[in-house]
Amino acid sequence: MKKILTAILFTAIATGSLAPGVAFSEPVNSINLGLGGIVQTMPHCKAKVYIVEYERMISPTTSVLGRASEVSYKFDDKINYTEEGRPRGIDIGARFYPGGNMRGFFITGVLGKWRSDWRFSHNMGRPDQWSGDGTSDSIRASVDIGGRFQIGSSSVSIMPALNFGKFFSSINCEFTSPSSRVGQECKQSSEVIAYMFLGVTAGVGF
Secondary structure, three states: OHHHHHHHHHHHHHOOOOOOOOOOOOOOEEEEEEEEOOOOOEOOEEEEEEEEEEEEEEEOOEEEEEEEEEEEEEEEOOOOEEEEEEEEEEEEEEEEOOOOOOOEEEEEEEEEEEEEEEEEEEOOOOOOOEEEEEEEEEEEEEEEEEEEEEOOOOOEEEEEEEEEEEEEEEEEEEEEEOHHHOOOEOOOOOOOOEEEEEEEEEEEEO
């Protein structure tokens, strides 16, 4: 799957022939670095999202992009369950700018391959406490809604966005406590199934 995604992205951004005959007066490439999750938007869950994108305009209103991301999160329902993990993945997708020229309002759709290692605990501090480690291999679908705002006449833009996504995962899990169940397979599912977060990205066009 990763090889397929990489091949599609390479074809889209490297050939420069997706929109023959179109000439651009604005920068057609952008490197975007972002951070999300600083504002808590989901109950019981805190997360930080780190984003690196390469974006290339292929028509006056459309760009394609490749994105690498990593997330650090902790879920705590304050009752009997905690979970923390570090998902990471690679996405490819397209971004639509109704106003054109990689400026103003945009909608982004991406699809990618993700992997997450996480640990969880039930009934912490109680005699019947049990915990384990999990690994999730996922296909992630995500939509961003935001805007790209150029800083003066520079090539730098600020890109705030609201991000929505869903993971379609296969999960492996085993107990790490109690001692009588260590190493045995468990059926725990991760709390990270779908999400929403606010992010801000800085883009440099060239």
